[in-house]
Amino acid sequence: MSFQDKSVHCSVCGTIFSFSAEEQGVFQSWGCTNEPKRCPSCRQSRKSARHGNGGSDRRMFRAICADCGRDTEVPFEPRRGRRVYCSDCYRKVRPNR
Ligand SMILES: [Zn+2]
Numbered sequence: 001m002s003f004q005d006k007s008v009h010c011s012v013c014g015t016i017f018s019f020s021a022e023e024q025g026v027f028q029s030w031g032c033t034n035e036p037k038r039c040p041s042c043r044q045s046r047k048s049a050r051h052g053n054g055g056s057d058r059r060m061f062r063a064i065c066a067d068c069g070r071d072t073e074v075p076f077e078p079r080r081g082r083r084v085y086c087s088d089c090y091r092k093v094r095p096n097r
């Protein structure tokens, strides 16, 4: 069985990327018979979006630290009645983490 390098049009950004013979072999070993529809960079960004840990554009919410009263930002939406701490106080409150 032999594969040949192919040029594939990315369905997201329209870039033409190469689907190399080597990758085709890998795909087939996964049981994927379809060629990829996205270029490597679109595949990457889709993956990080799904796992929600892209890093830079993580959604942050403003909150007031329940301990020192400082403005802080937390990665979850602060609920009423729930104590929110800034990162310094969080370490004090939960020293085991
Ligand atoms: Zn793309």
Ligand SMILES: [Zn+2]
Pocket: 065, 066, 067, 068, 069, 070, 085, 086, 087, 088, 089, 090
């Ligand atoms: Zn604090």
